[in-house]
Amino acid sequence: MYHYHTHHKSQAMDMTSGSIPRLLLAFALPLLLGNLFQQLYNTVDSLVVGNFVGTQALAAVGSTTSIINTLVSFFNGVSIGAGVIISQYYGAHDDNRLHLAIETTMAITLFCSVILTVLGCTTVPLMLRLMSTPEDVLKAASVYLRIYFSGISGLLIYNMGSGILRAVGDTRRPLMFLCFSSLLNIGLDLLFVLVFRLGIAGVGYATIISQFLSAILILFLLTKSKDAYRLSWRDLKIENYILKRILIVGLPTGLQQALTSFSNVFVQSYINGFGSSCMAGWSCYTKIDQFIMLPLRSMAQAATTFVSQNVGARNIPRAKKGTMTALLMAVAITFSGASLLWLFAPWMVHLFNQEQMVVHYGVLFLRLCVFFMLFSCVNQVLAGSLRGIGNAKVPMIIMLSSFVLFRQIYLFIITRIFNTAAVVGFGYPAGWIISAVLMTLYYLFSKWEKKLDLQN
Secondary structure (H helix, E strand, O other): OOOOOOOOOOOOOOOOOOOHHHHHHHHHHHHHHHHHHHHHHHHHHHHHHHHHHOHHHHHHHHHHHHHHHHHHHHHHHHHHHHHHHHHHHHHOOOHHHHHHHHHHHHHHHHHHHHHHHHHHHHHHHHHHHHOOOOHHHHHHHHHHHHHHHHOHHHHHHHHHHHHHHHHOOOOHHHHHHHHHHHHHHHHHHHHHHHHOOOOHHHHHHHHHHHHHHHHHHHHHHHHHOOOOOOOOHHHOOOOHHHHHHHHHHHHHHHHHHHHHHHHHHHHHHHHHOOOHHHHHHHHHHHHHHHHHHHHHHHHHHHHHHHHHHHHHOOOHHHHHHHHHHHHHHHHHHHHHHHHHHHHHHHHHHHHHOOOHHHHHHHHHHHHHHHHHHHHHHHHHHHHHHHHHOOOOHHHHHHHHHHHHHHHHHHHHHHHHHOOOHHHHHOHHHHHHHHHHHHHHHHHHHOOHHHHHHHHO
16 A cells, blocks of 8 residues: 655645646546547447437437536536635635535535436336337436436545546546546446447446546545545535535536526427438538537636635735636637537548438538637636635526526517528537627626625
């Protein structure tokens, strides 16, 4: 048994001093790699199911995505809230409150795990009925979801543990655990499906086993750590004022992410009206779109941690400078990615499907939307930065009114006038543009110093 921290420096990253671009990159790169890995392993899941189990099973995994995303996004929002509070205490070098925040965070996670497991396992049939899942897919989808929810605590604990490490600036070790669990998941997928012939249940088991193992690893690491952010099981309790601070940031963020995921189900229903080739083309577009979203999401998360730590250290000018640096970096990376995607769109869609009409629709959606992603950079980075100072309510209101409300009204009206696939597809960029304008105006006119006085 070797001691991790005695002979090397801590893996945490203090962002309150040093070169801003270097710190942001050092934080965002492992995060980006981790997210890429996660996307890849979700894609491999679909590939294994599609190629070795069958079309119904693939449809089942696909149709459960929005249910799982809605619940998981909500919890992720809460973990972002916890991260902001932990970052602020870490930046302020307030070890006592940092300790309380970590114990409270873990206690909430264990509590949520129980609730979500029970809720998930009991409401599966209802959720699938609500989404009017076709009869031939229903059985496979309920098997998969039941298994998934019975093991959801592994996912929640892993996510929260990684969140704690990221809050103190360590994105390297969460990346290592994620790579481990992804590779294990792929191995188990192939073992359970090809060797044991467990079908869709095998894919479910592979997912929860690998999540549990990475959760155990991260708990072990936090418990054995010699740093200020060590997790002590004896002190596990929910401290009310810390819980309140976590929820002030976490609830709005969670609600916004959950409702946005949920509203995508409605956009899907408009797309479904154009038939299966258009549906498949849209599905290729959303898969590819996920990948280009990753760099800007990673930058936004870097902005949140950077701002929280500097606000904790009471350095507002540095926090604002970090926000602008993160935004410029996100725009530069996204612009280069978008240009490549625009050029290679036909080739990219071809990877997922070779049917001529599917490729036609996939390329249409991709070329229509990619450059509008630049507006997404503004949304994500500014919202991330505002959350870092503990203001999550306004970004939530702006994003929900743009991505959910405005988008639904736009689709409802525009499809009555010109009902074409391109016009429906433009619902995404239209929401991003409105949100970017509102977010920029709010960011420019918000008083950060007032926010600080409230926190004391």
